[in-house]
Amino acid sequence: MKTASIFRAGAAGLLVALSSTLAHAAGAIDGGSKQELNIAAIGMFLAFVLLTLGITYWAAKQTRSAAQFYTAGGGITGFQNGLAIAGDYMSAASFLGISGLVYLSGYDGLIYSVGWLVGWPIVTFLIAEQLRNLGKFTFADVASFRFAQTPIRVLAACGTLVTVAFYLIAQMVGAGKLIQLLFGLDYWMAVLVVGGLMIVYVTFGGMVATTWVQIIKACLLLAGASFMAMMVLAKFGFNPEALFSKAVEVHPKKIAIMEPGSLISNPLSAISLGLALMFGTAGLPHILMRFFTVSDAKAARKSVFVATGFIGYFYILTFIIGFGAITLVSTNPEFLEAGKTGLAAIKGGSNMAAIHLANAVGGNVFLGFISAVAFATILAVVSGLTLAGASAISHDLYATVIKEGAANEQDEIRISKISTVFLGILAVILGIVFENQNVAFMVGLAFAIAASCNFPVLVMSIFWKGMTTRGAVIGGFLGLISALVGVVLSPGVWEAAIGNPKGSAPFPYDNPALFSMALAFGGIWLFSTLDNSKRAAQDRAGFPAQFVRSQTGIGAVGAASH
Amino acid sequence: MATASYETIEKNPSYQELVRKRSSFGWSLSAAMLVIYFGFILLVGYAPKVLGIPLGTGVMTVGIPVGLLVIISAFVLTGVYVARANAEYDVLVRKIVEDAK
Numbered sequence: 001m002k003t004a005s006i007f008r009a010g011a012a013g014l015l016v017a018l019s020s021t022l023a024h025a026a027g028a029i030d031g032g033s034k035q036e037l038n039i040a041a042i043g044m045f046l047a048f049v050l051l052t053l054g055i056t057y058w059a060a061k062q063t064r065s066a067a068q069f070y071t072a073g074g075g076i077t078g079f080q081n082g083l084a085i086a087g088d089y090m091s092a093a094s095f096l097g098i099s100g101l102v103y104l105s106g107y108d109g110l111i112y113s114v115g116w117l118v119g120w121p122i123v124t125f126l127i128a129e130q131l132r133n134l135g136k137f138t139f140a141d142v143a144s145f146r147f148a149q150t151p152i153r154v155l156a157a158c159g160t161l162v163t164v165a166f167y168l169i170a171q172m173v174g175a176g177k178l179i180q181l182l183f184g185l186d187y188w189m190a191v192l193v194v195g196g197l198m199i200v201y202v203t204f205g206g207m208v209a210t211t212w213v214q215i216i217k218a219c220l221l222l223a224g225a226s227f228m229a230m231m232v233l234a235k236f237g238f239n240p241e242a243l244f245s246k247a248v249e250v251h252p253k254k255i256a257i258m259e260p261g262s263l264i265s266n267p268l269s270a271i272s273l274g275l276a277l278m279f280g281t282a283g284l285p286h287i288l289m290r291f292f293t294v295s296d297a298k299a300a301r302k303s304v305f306v307a308t309g310f311i312g313y314f315y316i317l318t319f320i321i322g323f324g325a326i327t328l329v330s331t332n333p334e335f336l337e338a339g340k341t342g343l344a345a346i347k348g349g350s351n352m353a354a355i356h357l358a359n360a361v362g363g364n365v366f367l368g369f370i371s372a373v374a375f376a377t378i379l380a381v382v383s384g385l386t387l388a389g390a391s392a393i394s395h396d397l398y399a400t401v402i403k404e405g406a407a408n409e410q411d412e413i414r415i416s417k418i419s420t421v422f423l424g425i426l427a428v429i430l431g432i433v434f435e436n437q438n439v440a441f442m443v444g445l446a447f448a449i450a451a452s453c454n455f456p457v458l459v460m461s462i463f464w465k466g467m468t469t470r471g472a473v474i475g476g477f478l479g480l481i482s483a484l485v486g487v488v489l490s491p492g493v494w495e496a497a498i499g500n501p502k503g504s505a506p507f508p509y510d511n512p513a514l515f516s517m518a519l520a521f522g523g524i525w526l527f528s529t530l531d532n533s534k535r536a537a538q539d540r541a542g543f544p545a546q547f548v549r550s551q552t553g554i555g556a557v558g559a560a561s562h
Numbered sequence: 563m564a565t566a567s568y569e570t571i572e573k574n575p576s577y578q579e580l581v582r583k584r585s586s587f588g589w590s591l592s593a594a595m596l597v598i599y600f601g602f603i604l605l606v607g608y609a610p611k612v613l614g615i616p617l618g619t620g621v622m623t624v625g626i627p628v629g630l631l632v633i634i635s636a637f638v639l640t641g642v643y644v645a646r647a648n649a650e651y652d653v654l655v656r657k658i659v660e661d662a663k
Contacts, residue, residue, distance in 0.1 A: 125588040258623040259614025267607030274603035550570040
């Protein structure tokens with residue numbers, strides 16, 4: 001009962017904080033701010049917050065064990081998990097970012113969508129069932145199955161935390177911009193509200209609350225995006241050709257928006273981005289963790305199929321939404337900065353294209369709905385990310401490395417809650433630092449790191465008998481560090497974020513995956529092959545038993561009773 | 563519940579059949595997805611103008627249906643795998659688990 005009462009106090013405090021921020025927003029409007037207070041949006045957002053806090057309260061009462069906290073006790077069905085995965089994936093970065101990219105450059109947005117989707121089949125064919133059969137709470141459970149625990153756990157935790165940090169930045173930036181536009185709040189204050197709510201969901205409700213927040217939000221987002229795409233198509237008599245020709249007519253790039261353009265500067269860049277998007281999916285810790293919330297391999301498989309369907313459908317919608325925004329938003333002075341014309345003058349930047357479009361097709365109430373949903377999306381995704389990051393700290397670093405597997409379960413849960421608070425604060429700070437980055441691009445960077453460290457170690461540990469602890473650690477860190485260095489030295493960070501002159505970036509490609517993945521796989525192979533240590537013999541000898549379990553699930557952790 | 567050791571399971575013909583079928587099917591489908599996707603990415607990288615060829619008389623280009631087809635193929639391939647796994651692999655797995663008891 002202690003948890004529940006702490007929860008009540010926390011929720012009450014949060015509501016007080018929230019209402020005082022809203023009062024601030026109202027004050028800002030009175031003070032002549034350019035933002036208008038959208039009552040519908042605030043009402044719907046508050047309704048969502050209350051509903052999800054209610055769910056969190058319910059979840060907090062049943063979250064007693066570590067299994068409940070990390071994986072909802074394995075009691076989520078395949079279909080529910082599919083929706084939750086889709087929810088994790090249909091982040092604000094993909095909803096606002098891709099529709100914004102389509103708005104700015106047309107066809108280029110579709111390249112991102114396609115890349116983000118095609119990782120899913122690979123996950124289904126090669127790792128979903130194996131993950132469920134081998135793992136317990138985190139993907140490190142699988143990657144370290146037959147190896148020396150400490151080095152692999154440290155590696156996996158580093159891979160997880162770096163990926164989570166980049167992904168969180170993208171979400172926080174989206175959140176800040178959105179609330180700034182909607183409520184007239186200061187950017188930093190908006191980021192603070194998201195951080196605060198997310199900490200409440202995760203610390204009190206764990207995976208149960210995170211999953212249900214994700215499911216509700218996925219349904220709302222799919223409904224809202226469907227309606228928006230329908231309204232856009234309806235304006236053009238359900239004739240895509242009419243939509244596209246109007247867009248070509250009003251877009252400054254004209255017909256170039258109908259083919260790949262400036263986003264991809266050269267072929268190697270395209271391949272590198274493609275690799276990062278495809279294999280990054282298979283290395284995202286918060287997604288991999290979702291496979292442990294279902295009861296068995298069959299449910300794991302089904303959840304990816306459901307997720308692939310919803311995500312694919314959603315990406316087709318964002319493409320229509322982006323073109324809709326070109327035709328209906330960039331031509332309407334209401335949505336542009338006062339006194340300016342043209343596409344780039346859009347209020348709040350290109351990431352707001354979908355939000356303005358909601359106003360254009362559905363009026364103020366629908367704008368309120370989409371804004372509330374977009375905000376809900378960010379909350380849900382940051383919760384999932386933070387839970388994955390906190391699990392890496394508590395389950396991999398604290399329980400396995402520091403306590404050598406002998407941690408008290410309640411201590412482990414406490415550590416993960418402390419980590420959640422810490423990560424929440426970090427996310428707020430990083431969100432403020434990276435205010436002016438394109439959010440879809442930041443997610444691309446997270447994918448590069450997931451593809452270069454987490455994915456190679458995971459897939460090689462499942463399929464390659466010859467891998468050893470030493471090979472995995474050296475290869476994994478090579479991938480992680482080279483991806484990180486490549487990202488920092490790339491034009492996107494070196495020039496745009498740090499402010500060095502254009503053309504000065506030492507690494508010419510925006511995405512390092514082509515090189516960093518090759519280094520990771522090459523490193524794992526080379527250093528495993530050369531490894532003649534006693535530990536290496538033990539690692540290799542452990543493979544047959546691991547392989548049998550990965551194939552059949554015999555010995556796997558089952559669903560907990562409810 | 564006492565279960566057989568992995569050495570015993572490895573010798574089970576049903577297990578060998580499962581591994582053989584699932585591995586070859588999984589890797590073939592992965593290869594198919596890679597070919598489709600990297601075919602698309604190579605077009606984007608090396609021949610972006612091909613995707614810009616007009617389709618008919620309007621502004622619609624080849625690139626739009628090609629992009630949509632890649633998205634749809636991802637869904638269809640996943641469905642094909644799940645259907646076969648449900649029909650065949652689960653039966654084999656159940657048999658192996660029974661034999662191992």
